[in-house]
Amino acid sequence: DAGVTQSPTHLIKTRGQQVTLRCSPKSGHDTVSWYQQALGQGPQFIFQYYEEEERQRGNFPDRFSGHQYPNYSSELNVNALLLGDSALYLCASRRTGGEKLFFGEGSRLTVL
Amino acid sequence: GQQVMQIPQYQHVQEGEDFTTYCNSSTTLSNIQWYKQRPGGHPVFLIQLVKSGEVKKQKRLTFQFGEAKKNSSLHITATQTTDVGTYFCAGPPSGGYNKLIFGAGTRLAVHP
Numbered sequence: 001d002a003g004v005t006q007s008p009t010h011l012i013k014t015r016g017q018q019v020t021l022r023c024s025p026k027s028g029h030d031t032v033s034w035y036q037q038a039l040g041q042g043p044q045f046i047f048q049y050y051e052e053e054e055r056q057r058g059n060f061p062d063r064f065s066g067h068q069y070p071n072y073s074s075e076l077n078v079n080a081l082l083l084g085d086s087a088l089y090l091c092a093s094r095r096t097g098g099e100k101l102f103f104g105e106g107s108r109l110t111v112l
Numbered sequence: 113g114q115q116v117m118q119i120p121q122y123q124h125v126q127e128g129e130d131f132t133t134y135c136n137s138s139t140t141l142s143n144i145q146w147y148k149q150r151p152g153g154h155p156v157f158l159i160q161l162v163k164s165g166e167v168k169k170q171k172r173l174t175f176q177f178g179e180a181k182k183n184s185s186l187h188i189t190a191t192q193t194t195d196v197g198t199y200f201c202a203g204p205p206s207g208g209y210n211k212l213i214f215g216a217g218t219r220l221a222v223h224p
Contacts, residue, residue: 033211042116042200042214043155056210059113090154099143099204101212103154 004029004104006091012110013081021076021107025093032074033101034066037088049074050096078109086111114139114205118215126223131188133218135201142204144177144184145212150197158186158199191222 005024013019025032031050035043045058049068068074072093078085088108092101115138125131135144143162147155159168161177161184168175174187188195198219202212 035214040216042202042216043212044214045211048210058211099145099160100157101145101147101155102157103147105154 004091004093004102006104006107008107010108014112015081017081018079021089023074023091025072026102029093029095030072031094033092034076035090037090043090081111083111114213116213116215118218120218122219124221125191128190131191131220133186133199135184135215137182137203139206140181144201144203146186147200148197193222193224196222
């Protein structure tokens with residue numbers, strides 16, 4: 001039983017570029033959330049997807065967008081990258097009604 | 113908006129010593145969760161507390177939820193090198209079941 005899987009694990013981009021991060025939730029989970037974790041900080045909620053719709057959004061600009069597919073997998077897209085977008089991006093999944101989050105290993109984004 | 117604060121930010125102990133981290137929310141929480149993140153790893157769920165004054169134990173770890181449901185603590189008895197990592201508390205904001213607000217974490221270093 002695979003846990004939450006994310007890709008890529010590491011990537012380097014330059015300012016102004018766009019990036020797409022991918023996540024497959026744990027088997028049996030249908031709700032996916034994305035978090036941004038800057039170095040030395042706690043994870044910050046970006047948004048959550050359920051039934052292919054964005055259900056709630058944190059304090060992130062519209063440059064951050066996402067998608068959920070019918071198989072529950074999800075993508076996080078960030079446009080017009082800024083240096084400050086450098087962080088570990090974590091995907092977390094849970095089953096409907098559950099509150100425990102299962103995190104993936106994360107995608108470490110470096111923006112130069 | 114709601115804030116979750118943790119103290120201390122960092123603590124180093126000798127192996128065998130006890131360790132405590134404290135978590136305070138600016139608002140009442142419906143529940144509080146604790147996660148552990150090993151260096152270079154991802155957050156892993158430890159426990160959830162729901163009831164006012166609740167105390168739960170996991171081997172050498174003791175978790176408490178305050179009577180007012182605004183604070184919590186994690187106590188580790190007789191630390192081991194395997195306890196190294198950052199401990200985060202997190203709670204859902206009022207009416208915001210879909211996301212978690214994380215504290216900045218307490219980083220624990222254990223010297224053998």
